[in-house]
Amino acid sequence: MRHRLVIGYGNTLRGDDGLGPRVVAPLRVPGVRTLILPQLGPELAAELALVQRVIFVDARLGRGGPHLRRLPLADPQPQSHHCDPAGLLALSAALYGHAPQAWLLSIPAARFDLGAPLSPAARHNRLLALRRLRRLLERFPAGRASHISAA
Numbered sequence: 001m002r003h004r005l006v007i008g009y010g011n012t013l014r015g016d017d018g019l020g021p022r023v024v025a026p027l028r029v030p031g032v033r034t035l036i037l038p039q040l041g042p043e044l045a046a047e048l049a050l051v052q053r054v055i056f057v058d059a060r061l062g063r064g065g066p067h068l069r070r071l072p073l074a075d076p077q078p079q080s081h082h083c084d085p086a087g088l089l090a091l092s093a094a095l096y097g098h099a100p101q102a103w104l105l106s107i108p109a110a111r112f113d114l115g116a117p118l119s120p121a122a123r124h125n126r127l128l129a130l131r132r133l134r135r136l137l138e139r140f141p142a143g144r145a146s147h148i149s150a151a
Contacts, residue, residue, distance in 0.1 A: 015116030
């Protein structure tokens with residue numbers, strides 16, 4: 001079983017919405033698999049069943065700095081083309097009997113218009129999010145099973 005997965009998702013053609021992929025793209029940590037996707041789909045449930053920990057990275061409309069929170073396991077809901085992280089965890093548990101420990105690193109953003117450049121706040125928060133992500137990954141090295149809080 002692989003231990004750690006980081007998924008950066010969002011549309012890089014829509015300004016700040018592409019923060020998830022832009023944070024995850026430069027990440028090079030031994031033992032960490034990364035995925036960059038425009039959106040989350042139900043097929044990811046199979047991938048989640050193979051890991052112990054996953055961190056989802058995405059943009060959100062708002063102000064302030066990046067926010068990290070532990071994701072609970074939700075009740076499985078019917079999925080179509082687009083899923084949310086909690087729904088994917090539930091789907092993984094329902095279909096494969098396993099859902100990893102999971103966190104969502106959400107990054108405040110302002111511009112989601114097609115073709116818009118990253119806003120100044122998004123550029124700043126991208127660097128903060130990458131630092132936060134690296135610190136979190138250091139807290140649970142590959143092969144070590146332990147409980148990590150989102151604090």
